[in-house]
Amino acid sequence: MATTPVSEASVRELRNYGGQFLDRVEGGESMTITRDGTPVARLTPLPRLRLTAAALCERWANVPRIDADELRDDIAAVLDFDL
Numbered sequence: 001m002a003t004t005p006v007s008e009a010s011v012r013e014l015r016n017y018g019g020q021f022l023d024r025v026e027g028g029e030s031m032t033i034t035r036d037g038t039p040v041a042r043l044t045p046l047p048r049l050r051l052t053a054a055a056l057c058e059r060w061a062n063v064p065r066i067d068a069d070e071l072r073d074d075i076a077a078v079l080d081f082d083l
Contacts, residue, residue, distance in 0.1 A: 011034070025043045025045050027045075030045070
């Protein structure tokens with residue numbers, strides 16, 4: 001696979017490096033797949049679903065509360081501060 005960014009890959013490269021290509025597409029890059037140098041397919045990222053403010057507030061309302069003192073005590077019980 002080339003070290004410089006490309007927007008085109010052969011079927012062989014797709015087979016050998018498919019996971020890396022999908023990571024790039026997931027990151028927003030579109031790629032053309034070629035067979036014998038002829039473009040045959042296009043990999044493009046799917047649109048990301050955007051959450052509404054109401055959905056974010058609903059999710060935030062269901063986040064459990066954390067007692068800072070209990071958290072501090074739990075951490076102190078696990079860590080050795082004398083190190």
